[in-house]
Amino acid sequence: MGLLQEWFLHETKNSEEEMEHRPQNEEINFYRAVSSGDMDAVRRNCEQNRFTDTEGVGTLSRNPVTNLKYHFVITTAFVTRLCVEAGMEMEQAFRLSDFYILKLDNLYTAQAVSALHDQMVLDFTGKMRLLQKNIGTSKPVTECIDYIYFHIKERITVEDLAAHTGLSPSYLSRLFKKEIGISISDYIREKKIEKAQNLLKFCDYSLIEIATYLSFSSQSHFIQQFKKIVGMTPKKYRDLNYCTVWNTTANKKPDTAAP
Structure with a gap:
């Protein structure tokens, strides 16, 4: 048939x-x-x-x-x-x-x-x-946010973003802070710490591995910045949150951190 x-x-x-x-x-x-x-x-x-x-x-x-x-x-x-x-x-x-x-x-x-x-x-x-909450941002700021997300593992500078958007570093910095409310460096730091939180929850990477993966200058610098933003050390955060979310599927942990 x-x-x-x-x-x-x-x-x-x-x-x-x-x-x-x-x-x-x-x-x-x-x-x-x-x-x-x-x-x-x-x-x-x-x-x-x-x-x-x-x-x-x-x-x-x-x-x-x-x-x-x-x-x-x-x-x-x-x-x-x-x-x-x-x-x-x-x-x-x-x-x-x-x-x-x-x-x-x-x-x-x-x-x-x-x-x-x-x-x-x-x-x-x-x-x-x-x-x-971020709707209404200009094209250069949106391009910065996308670039930061895609290159979060790397060391990202204002100069990198300025070259990516075709604007001067000083103008881009003012525009970004006006629209997002914080400086570019603070935004990058917050996004790296968000990524670190997911890695601490869902992966077995050591603190030094996470610090290296996210291009922090050292493990101590990573711990310092994490505590400043989250309010506790990475170790304490992992002790409180490790694998507590993924309880609806099999016992296997995710192979990679959730975005």
């Missing part, structure tokens, strides 16, 4: 059974809630278990768990692209997407897939909510 004939028979069967998909506006409203940072709406959707509700949803596999995984990938793809359109840095969005889709490999129950879905959409929504 050819594919065309097979499709015709499949379509006829679905018509006879009066199978209908959910109204598209519900799906669109959900994706918009994620990309706009509407945490209440997204959390409400998760609490209602709409992701695992099969009524009005296409069947992509006869295996229920595989079917759910396929829908997870589709949801993640849509969320990723809408978040990029709404202002999320593209590299961050696709890294986040890849991270969550790869987590599917080790999941074998519908409950685990559903839990990861909720974590994924809430993660994207939270990042978009924070991003809304």
Whole structure:
């Protein structure tokens, strides 16, 4: 039987059974809630278990768990692209997407897939909510933020950013502080410490390895800056937070820190 004939028979069967998909506006409203940072709406959707509700949803596999995984990938793809359109840095969005889709490999129950879905959409929504605070930044400042995110492991200077944006260091510094509220160096420091927090939570890297990875001048300098921003030493932070978030999937720790 050819594919065309097979499709015709499949379509006829679905018509006879009066199978209908959910109204598209519900799906669109959900994706918009994620990309706009509407945490209440997204959390409400998760609490209602709409992701695992099969009524009005296409069947992509006869295996229920595989079917759910396929829908997870589709949801993640849509969320990723809408978040990029709404202002999320593209590299961050696709890294986040890849991270969550790869987590599917080790999941074998519908409950685990559903839990990861909720974590994924809430993660994207939270990042978009924070991003809304920076909407309205000029192109040079946005380019700086993207550059810092992509090169966070390196030693980044104002001169690097000035060369990247084509502006003078002094003008760029004034513009950045006016729009973001803090200096470029303070922003870079905060972003490096945020990355360090994730590494301390989800990885086994030693303090010296983290300090080197993030291009701090020394381990002592890293500890000093971490304590200044977070209010405690890196060791104490790890003792309090190590692997406390990833409790919805298997016992395996993430291979890399979450972005």
